[in-house]
Each structure stands twice: as C-alpha cells, then as structure tokens.
Amino acid sequence: MPTLTIRPASETRYDAVSLGEIMLRLDPGEGRIRTSRTFCAREGGGEYNVARGLRRAFGLRTAVVTALADNEIGRLVEDLVLQGGVDTSLITWVPYDGIGREVRNGLNFTERGFGVRGAVGVSDRGLSAASQLRPGDVDWDHLFGELGVRWFHTGGIYAALSDNAAQTVLTAVRAARRHGTVVSYDLNYRPSLWRAIGGQERAREVNREIAPYVDVMIGNEEDFTASLGFQVEGVDEDLSALEVGAFAAMIDQVAVAYPNFRVIATTLRTVRSATVNDWGAIAWSRKEGLVQATHRPGLEILDRVGGGDSFASGLAFGLLEGQPLSTAVEYGAAHGALAMTTPGDTSMATKADVLKLAAGGGARVDR
Numbered sequence: 001m002p003t004l005t006i007r008p009a010s011e012t013r014y015d016a017v018s019l020g021e022i023m024l025r026l027d028p029g030e031g032r033i034r035t036s037r038t039f040c041a042r043e044g045g046g047e048y049n050v051a052r053g054l055r056r057a058f059g060l061r062t063a064v065v066t067a068l069a070d071n072e073i074g075r076l077v078e079d080l081v082l083q084g085g086v087d088t089s090l091i092t093w094v095p096y097d098g099i100g101r102e103v104r105n106g107l108n109f110t111e112r113g114f115g116v117r118g119a120v121g122v123s124d125r126g127l128s129a130a131s132q133l134r135p136g137d138v139d140w141d142h143l144f145g146e147l148g149v150r151w152f153h154t155g156g157i158y159a160a161l162s163d164n165a166a167q168t169v170l171t172a173v174r175a176a177r178r179h180g181t182v183v184s185y186d187l188n189y190r191p192s193l194w195r196a197i198g199g200q201e202r203a204r205e206v207n208r209e210i211a212p213y214v215d216v217m218i219g220n221e222e223d224f225t226a227s228l229g230f231q232v233e234g235v236d237e238d239l240s241a242l243e244v245g246a247f248a249a250m251i252d253q254v255a256v257a258y259p260n261f262r263v264i265a266t267t268l269r270t271v272r273s274a275t276v277n278d279w280g281a282i283a284w285s286r287k288e289g290l291v292q293a294t295h296r297p298g299l300e301i302l303d304r305v306g307g308g309d310s311f312a313s314g315l316a317f318g319l320l321e322g323q324p325l326s327t328a329v330e331y332g333a334a335h336g337a338l339a340m341t342t343p344g345d346t347s348m349a350t351k352a353d354v355l356k357l358a359a360g361g362g363a364r365v366d367r
Contacts, residue, residue, distance in 0.1 A: 014147065019152070020155065024105060033120065043345070044344065048086070066130045069100070069105045130158070132162065151316055156227055207228055276301065279295075293330045301341070303344065
C-alpha cells in the first residue's frame with residue numbers, strides 16, 4: 001500500500017494548487033522597520049510559498065487560488081507571482097474603491113533579525129481581498145474535477161483571516177476530497193491572527209472542522225496544541241532532537257483521533273540565536289511509521305521566514321514523485337535549510353541544490 005494515492009499527472013492540469021493570501025513583503029534588509037528609509041519589495045504568504053517552491057525549485061505545474069484588489073499594488077504582486085512561474089489564472093480580482101475602505105491588498109513588513117535580535121513581522125492585512133474571498137467565488141468542482149489537481153495545499157494562517165476564509169478552506173478541502181486530490185494543511189498557529197476573534201478556542205473550532213478532510217497534516221508542537229487541543233508532555237517551546245520521543249507519543253494520539261491523516265510531519269528547530277538554529281524534521285505515516293531527516297545543528301540562517309513552507313514543498317515533491325516518506329522528509333528538511341540561506345519568504349534553491357544537500361552534500365564551491 002503506497003503512502004498516498006495520488007492522481008496521475010496525465011489526468012490533471014496542475015500538480016499542485018495552493019489556497020491562501022499573498023502579501024506584498026516590504027523588507028528593510030539588514031536594518032529595522034522603524035528606522036528604514038528603503039524597502040525591498042517581494043511577495044509571500046504561507047500557503048502560496050509552497051506552490052511557488054514546487055514550481056520554481058522543483059519544476060511542477062502549480063497555481064494559486066487567492067484574491068487581490070485590482071490596483072497597482074495588486075498588479076505588482078501579480079507580477080512577482082508570474083516571475084515565480086505560478087499560474088495566476090485562478091486569482092479573483094476585486095474592484096478597488098480608491099482608498100481601501102472596503103477592500104485592499106495585504107502588506108507584510110519583515111525584519112530578518114540578527115544574533116540576539118530576533119526576526120520581527122508586522123502585517124497590515126485587515127479587509128484584504130483574500131480574506132473576503134467567499135466559498136462560492138471559486139468553482140471548486142471545475143478546478144478539482146474538470147481541470148484536475150494532484151495536490152492541494154492550504155493552512156491555518158489563511159483560515160484565521162476571517163469567517164469567510166475559514167468557510168472557503170472548508171469548502172475547498174471537501175471538494176478536493178470528493179475528486180481524489182491529496183490535501184495537505186499546515187496548522188501554522190499564529191497567536192496574533194486569532195487573538196481578536198476568540199484565541200485558541202476559535203482556532204480549535206475552525207481547525208477541528210477542517211482536519212477530517214486532510215491527508216497530510218503539518219505542524220509543530222505548539223500548532224497541534226493550540227489548533228487541535230493535543231498536549232505534548234516534556235517538550236519545550238523549541239522542539240529539539242532530544243524531544244522527538246515526546247512528540248512521537250503525541251503523533252500516536254493524533255493518528256487515532258484522525259484516521260484520515262496519512263502523513264503527519266513537523267520541522268525540528270532549536271533557536272540558538274536569530275542567525276544560528278538547530279534544524280531538522282520528522283514525519284510519520286501509517287505505512288512507514290516515524291522517520292527522521294538529517295539533523296543539522298548550528299545551521300546558519302540569513303532569513304528564517306518561509307523555512308517551514310519550503311519544508312512543506314520539499315516533502316510534497318518527494319511524495320508526488322512516489323518516494324518513500326524517509327526520502328521525502330529529507331527533501332523537505334534540505335529545502336527548508338536552503339531557503340533560509342537567502343532573503344525573502346520564497347525559495348531560491350534549485351532541485352539540484354536540494355537533492356545534493358539531501359544526499360549529504362556540503363557547502364564546498366561548485367566549479
């Protein structure tokens with residue numbers, strides 16, 4: 001029995017589609033938001049980053065379902081998405097009212113951090129077009145049935161944006177399940193997104209409704225606790241290799257509660273400083289049990305944002321290729337590590353980079 005039953009590529013338009021908000025990331029580089037006079041503009045979003053990684057690093061056919069306000073900022077985001085090779089035909093364009101009274105595009109100011117100064121993210125995304133996307137705005141049966149999608153990815157960041165967003169996620173995962181599309185979901189609990197709308201109680205309500213339609217569930221110990229209510233005994237805030245046993249015990253609980261989960265995966269990160277982390281990953285499947293990727297202590301980091309998303313895309317790539325889970329988790333951990341060596345939310349790694357590092361390659365010069 002394979003880890004996952006995945007639709008053949010010949011029967012589908014897309015290898016992977018993501019649902020989520022794409023924000024314009026404004027990056028002060030080595031400086032700080034509060035003192036910067038110049039910002040580098042990039043695009044990013046937890047769910048979108050996975051589709052972009054699968055397209056740009058691994059060459060798969062991907063698209064993103066989202067909404068943008070039709071103004072110059074929205075068109076800049078579209079241009080950045082196009083540069084990443086992701087299909088934009090599923091974007092819903094919403095008329096702009098002139099000042100953003102009713103609809104706008106999300107902004108995300110992000111400091112990378114350095115040494116003892118941690119990374120900082122300041123989002124400005126209220127009333128965004130993506131948060132107002134409604135379930136009926138997308139023909140899900142056309143997307144998953146007539147066009148065909150092998151893998152669908154979404155997550156808890158998008159589901160937290162509004163009641164509309166949560167219902168859109170639920171409608172989408174149900175449709176994907178109907179048409180035999182693999183569904184992956186990154187719990188990605190962010191306290192700031194849930195604080196004003198009910199906190200952990202609301203996060204659990206939303207995510208417990210979505211979870212029965214998920215095949216591949218991704219999240220760290222905080223995600224599973226805050227978003228689904230599972231407790232991990234004996235695990236600190238940063239999950240290290242020494243605490244894998246405690247997390248594995250929680251996976252056993254999760255697998256019983258949600259028999260639809262075919263794969264459960266998490267990154268392992270211990271923060272030594274903003275620029276030095278211990279990094280790795282583990283995953284579980286009903287076929288292979290628990291597997292662990294190469295652990296990389298003392299990994300030097302330029303920009304940690306998006307590392308988890310690149311892990312998710314590397315994992316998805318391995319499973320889409322029919323690789324065993326033990327190989328797929330190595331791809332995910334390697335891709336996440338490489339993504340954090342470059343600026344921005346999105347990966348600049350190549351498939352060759354990932355395969356080399358996953359196979360044990362190092363940082364010697366390639367000539």
